Amino acid sequence: MQNWIPFIPDAASTVAGQVDGLYFYLTGVTIFFTLLVYALLILFIIRYRRRNPREIPRPIAGSIKLESMWTVIPFLIAMSIFVWGARLSFTQYRMPAEALDIYVVGKQWMWKFQHTTGQREINELHIPVGRKVKLTMTTEDTIHSFFVPAFRTKADVVPGRYQYLWFEATKPGRYELFCAEYCGTNHSGMTGYIVVMEPTDYDNWLSGGANQQSPVAAGQQLFQTLGCATCHSDAGQGGRGPALAGLLGKQVQLNNGQTITADDSYIRESITDPQAKIVAGFGPIMPTFKGQVSEEQLLQLVTFIKSLSPAQTEGKAATAPARENNPQTGTASPEAQGTTAPDVQRSNPVGPTAPNAGQGGGAQSTESQRSNPVGPTNNNARPKQRQRRQ
Amino acid sequence: MQVLESEEFETPVASRVNYLNATYGLKSWLLTKDHKRIALLYLGSVSFFFFLGSIYAMMIRLELLTPRGDLVQSQTYNKLFTHHGILMVFFFLIPSIPTVLGNFLVPLMIGAKDLAFPRLNLLSWYIYMVGGILTFWALLNGGVDTGWTFYVPFSTTFSNTYVVAAGLGIFINGFSSILTGLNFIVTIHTMRAPGMTWFRLPLFIWAHYATSLIMILGTPVIAITVLLVALERLARIGIFDPALGGDPILFQHLFWFYSHPAVYIMVLPGMGVVSELIANFSRKNIFGYSFVAFSSIAIAVFGFLVWGHHMFVSGQSMYAGMIFSFLSFAVAIPSAVKVFNWTATLYQGSISYDTPMLYGLGFIGLFVIGGMTGLFLAAIGLDIHVHDTYFVVAHFHYIMVGGTVLAYLGGLHMWWPKISGRMYPEGWARFAALVIFVGFNLTFFPQFLLGYMGMPRRYHAYPADLPVWQVLHVMSSAGASILGMGLTLPLIYLVWSMRYGRKAPANPWALPGLEWRTPSPPPTENFAVTPVVTWEAYEFAPPEELKVIGKFEPGDEADHPAVTKG
Numbered sequence: 025m026q027n028w029i030p031f032i033p034d035a036a037s038t039v040a041g042q043v044d045g046l047y048f049y050l051t052g053v054t055i056f057f058t059l060l061v062y063a064l065l066i067l068f069i070i071r072y073r074r075r076n077p078r079e080i081p082r083p084i085a086g087s088i089k090l091e092s093m094w095t096v097i098p099f100l101i102a103m104s105i106f107v108w109g110a111r112l113s114f115t116q117y118r119m120p121a122e123a124l125d126i127y128v129v130g131k132q133w134m135w136k137f138q139h140t141t142g143q144r145e146i147n148e149l150h151i152p153v154g155r156k157v158k159l160t161m162t163t164e165d166t167i168h169s170f171f172v173p174a175f176r177t178k179a180d181v182v183p184g185r186y187q188y189l190w191f192e193a194t195k196p197g198r199y200e201l202f203c204a205e206y207c208g209t210n211h212s213g214m215t216g217y218i219v220v221m222e223p224t225d226y227d228n229w230l231s232g233g234a235n236q237q238s239p240v241a242a243g244q245q246l247f248q249t250l251g252c253a254t255c256h257s258d259a260g261q262g263g264r265g266p267a268l269a270g271l272l273g274k275q276v277q278l279n280n281g282q283t284i285t286a287d288d289s290y291i292r293e294s295i296t297d298p299q300a301k302i303v304a305g306f307g308p309i310m311p312t313f314k315g316q317v318s319e320e321q322l323l324q325l326v327t328f329i330k331s332l333s334p335a336q337t338e339g340k341a342a343t344a345p346a347r348e349n350n351p352q353t354g355t356a357s358p359e360a361q362g363t364t365a366p367d368v369q370r371s372n373p374v375g376p377t378a379p380n381a382g383q384g385g386g387a388q389s390t391e392s393q394r395s396n397p398v399g400p401t402n403n404n405a406r407p408k409q410r411q412r413r414q
Numbered sequence: 415m416q417v418l419e420s421e422e423f424e425t426p427v428a429s430r431v432n433y434l435n436a437t438y439g440l441k442s443w444l445l446t447k448d449h450k451r452i453a454l455l456y457l458g459s460v461s462f463f464f465f466l467g468s469i470y471a472m473m474i475r476l477e478l479l480t481p482r483g484d485l486v487q488s489q490t491y492n493k494l495f496t497h498h499g500i501l502m503v504f505f506f507l508i509p510s511i512p513t514v515l516g517n518f519l520v521p522l523m524i525g526a527k528d529l530a531f532p533r534l535n536l537l538s539w540y541i542y543m544v545g546g547i548l549t550f551w552a553l554l555n556g557g558v559d560t561g562w563t564f565y566v567p568f569s570t571t572f573s574n575t576y577v578v579a580a581g582l583g584i585f586i587n588g589f590s591s592i593l594t595g596l597n598f599i600v601t602i603h604t605m606r607a608p609g610m611t612w613f614r615l616p617l618f619i620w621a622h623y624a625t626s627l628i629m630i631l632g633t634p635v636i637a638i639t640v641l642l643v644a645l646e647r648l649a650r651i652g653i654f655d656p657a658l659g660g661d662p663i664l665f666q667h668l669f670w671f672y673s674h675p676a677v678y679i680m681v682l683p684g685m686g687v688v689s690e691l692i693a694n695f696s697r698k699n700i701f702g703y704s705f706v707a708f709s710s711i712a713i714a715v716f717g718f719l720v721w722g723h724h725m726f727v728s729g730q731s732m733y734a735g736m737i738f739s740f741l742s743f744a745v746a747i748p749s750a751v752k753v754f755n756w757t758a759t760l761y762q763g764s765i766s767y768d769t770p771m772l773y774g775l776g777f778i779g780l781f782v783i784g785g786m787t788g789l790f791l792a793a794i795g796l797d798i799h800v801h802d803t804y805f806v807v808a809h810f811h812y813i814m815v816g817g818t819v820l821a822y823l824g825g826l827h828m829w830w831p832k833i834s835g836r837m838y839p840e841g842w843a844r845f846a847a848l849v850i851f852v853g854f855n856l857t858f859f860p861q862f863l864l865g866y867m868g869m870p871r872r873y874h875a876y877p878a879d880l881p882v883w884q885v886l887h888v889m890s891s892a893g894a895s896i897l898g899m900g901l902t903l904p905l906i907y908l909v910w911s912m913r914y915g916r917k918a919p920a921n922p923w924a925l926p927g928l929e930w931r932t933p934s935p936p937p938t939e940n941f942a943v944t945p946v947v948t949w950e951a952y953e954f955a956p957p958e959e960l961k962v963i964g965k966f967e968p969g970d971e972a973d974h975p976a977v978t979k980g
Binding site: 031032033042043046047050053054057058061062064065068069072073074075076077078079080081082083084085086087090091094095098099102103105106108109110111112113114115116117132165166167169171173174176177178179180182183184185187200202203204205206207208209210211212213215297 | 483488489491492559560561563565567568571572573655656657659661662663696697698699701702703704705726727728729732735736739740743744746747750751753754755757758760761762763764765766767775778779782783786787789790792793794795796797798799801802803863866867868870871872873874875876877882924952953954955956957
């Protein structure tokens with residue numbers, strides 16, 4: 025696992041080298057100042073040791089010149105570190121336009137992944153080498169943190185919102201995945217592996233699970249069974265509810281005069297807390313689906329709704345204007361309110377139970393105590409930052 | 415070695431009435447209004463909580479000897495680090511130097527008879543004890559597993575432990591902090607002896623003034639935060655948990671708005687002690703007095719603006735992160751200024767190798783490393799990797815243990831003759847200081863390496879296929895046992911010296927500070943007559959000119975022997 029430099033972990037992502045570079049610079053600065061201070065201390069305590077218990081050294085008041093020097097020079101060095109660190113963070117926070125999307129749900133105490141092609145994994149994520157991977161992450165319970173030391177990257181996974189993280193692996197291998205934010209009893213068991221594969225191996229691996237339902241398909245099915253189509257219509261053209269086709273990335277005018285940009289978190293919030301942001305021209309008639317859909321199902325719904333905006337996936341601005349010519353009739357559809365069958369769907373296609381569940385007896389009980397795994401989106405989420413990792 | 419034996423300078427102590435023997439009995443201690451006795455009450459209770467916190471630390475280090483979680487279950491381990499953190503932060507580090515050394519020395523150093531509000535001072539000790547005992551009760555009866563940070567929604571919704579009881583203890587304890595801070599500020603403003611101008615104050619006082627500002631302004635925020643956690647946990651009012659309509663990041667803002675300044679509550683008094691140690695044991699006035707004094711105030715002010723650097727990966731805005739990163743680098747500068755000034759103070763000094771000086775030098779050495787590694791964490795791009803790893807653990811232990819604990823021990827040794835009226839055994843004390851320094855570095859230096867390699871915090875087990883990790887953990891645990899033994903030594907010999915130590919003269923180190931111009935131990939009223947200060951801070955003079963103020967023995971001159979410089 026070791027490089028030729030001791031105590032440096034495997035470096036297997038495009039940013040790893042840059043993070044190490046800053047680390048070496050800082051280590052150099054630290055060693056320089058530590059040696060400087062230690063050398064002066066040792067020199068002084070030997071040279072000026074007390075020779076006579078009655079001696080009174082000549083007082084020295086201080087020196088403005090020296091004070092300015094050791095204020096300004098450390099400040100300049102600190103600023104060099106600040107700029108370097110901020111530039112580096114910019115690379116890490118900015119989400120790439122083109123990336124392999126993977127959906128991540130953290131849960132006490134496991135990591136659940138779903139690929140766009142439908143494969144699901146627990147505590148192990150297979151990705152191809154040399155391709156940017158973008159994670160869209162949330163959690164069913166408490167805060168977790170997705171940490172891959174070999175990639176030198178990390179992001180907290182916060183309930184009630186989507187967090188994003190991207191990386192590009194540079195060499196095949198099996199790399200440790202840790203939960204870095206303390207999350208309860210089996211926190212230290214919430215680990216896994218990122219398996220980085222050659223593209224051909226990855227394609228083979230993907231084809232192994234080809235019969236699984238993709239998140240878009242699953243989302244479409246949910247869209248029907250939950251009755252979303254009643255108001256938003258089958259292909260999302262809208263009706264009693266606002267149009268969903270071509271929505272993503274567009275500016276949306278709300279009935280309180282605000283304008284927001286439609287993104288993942290906005291769609292998620294509109295499902296769990298429909299009254300939070302109502303599109304201008306529509307009434308507050310949508311029932312909440314909070315508690316009826318799991319985080320994974322929410323991600324599938326969001327993915328499906330995103331797929332209705334093809335321009336977004338091509339990285340271009342949306343072209344089709346949203347249909348806003350549907351005055352409200354003022355009645356909620358009874359179908360929409362009555363349909364609640366998500367539990368039937370909530371089977372876990374992956375099959376194996378959490379590998380860690382056996383270790384802490386509290387795992388299952390805590391899970392079942394939690395009646396309400398889905399929370400509303402954070403109202404403070406700032407639309408402009410949503411495409412980056414917040 | 416450097417203790418002056420000159421007879422003409424020594425005040426007879428045997429028969430004299432002092433604060434320790436003025437009255438007897440438990441009641442005279444529990445109802446005392448004397449700041450010096452209250453300092454001793456704090457010394458006992460703070461040491462008790464430090465001892466408890468250390469036991470938890472030892473168990474953590476024992477568990478981490480092996481990669482597997484074999485000594486304790488994960489749930490037990492979670493409680494161990496939570497209890498360790500809560501006891502050490504809230505019941506040792508925050509109160510330690512202000513309530514023990516500050517309580518004892520603030521009035522003595524400024525020439526006052528007591529603090530401004532002696533009853534409030536006693537009340538603050540009782541509040542501290544109520545908070546401490548309540549928290550300790552919660553820890554014994556089931557414990558808490560949230561980590562000392564009480565992050566939501568884990569603490570409000572998921573944890574099945576005594577969160578509210580422990581939180582209530584911390585809430586109550588906060589009032590003790592506020593009262594102490596209030597007392598210090600009023601005392602320093604209004605009760606300085608004639609001639610004791612602001613710029614004649616020892617730097618210990620400046621540091622305590624800055625600390626008191628943070629205590630008063632910051633502590634109410636943690637109190638509110640803890641209350642909100644309790645409200646959400648008990649009444650299910652949605653404040654932090656998104657399932658109830660709350661915002662978990664809001665908690666982190668509130669928590670760190672106090673808890674980052676709290677870091678300065680812990681380290682600023684330590685810096686004040688070290689300024690005293692370095693100046694007095696090199697017999698030099700501090701280099702750049704006003705820079706050191708104002709750097710304390712600067713740290714207190716800027717310290718309130720950097721809390722967001724705990725949240726670089728938590729989901730706050732990238733631009734907020736950049737501002738917090740910038741301010742964190744800015745707050746590092748006053749600390750650097752202090753280090754350079756302490757070092758420059760030694761130049762052409764008369765440096766003694768007495769134990770307090772060893773701790774002072776040890777503090778500077780460890781604080782440089784602790785401070786510099788703080789820069790790693792302030793750089794966002796690098797913090798993303800090392801956040802919540804052992805790198806952070808190592809960094810803050812270098813500041814908290816290498817800084818605060820060393821300063822506390824150094825201060826305790828420097829003023830022990832004044833506090834107890836007895837000398838501690840110098841040989842043992844130097845040996846203990848050395849053991850602590852070596853043990854400390856062996857414990858915490860490997861954790862920097864572990865952290866960069868990716869070892870996350872709060873893990874009771876770690877991958878067994880990384881042998882280097884275990885090697886580093888074993889080194890760390892070995893260091894912890896050495897550190898533990900080193901810390902036991904002062905406990906033993908200081909207690910021993912209270913009965914068997916050589917009697918201390920009024921001014922064993924021949925220092926100019928006011929606290930040394932009254933007998934050891936001081937009388938209840940501190941000074942027989944109000945001292946008049948005509949000298950600058952750290953104005954050293956030959957020992958025979960440093961007369962004890964006031965008349966204690968027949969033959970002593972009572973006419974304010976305001977010492978003129980030599």
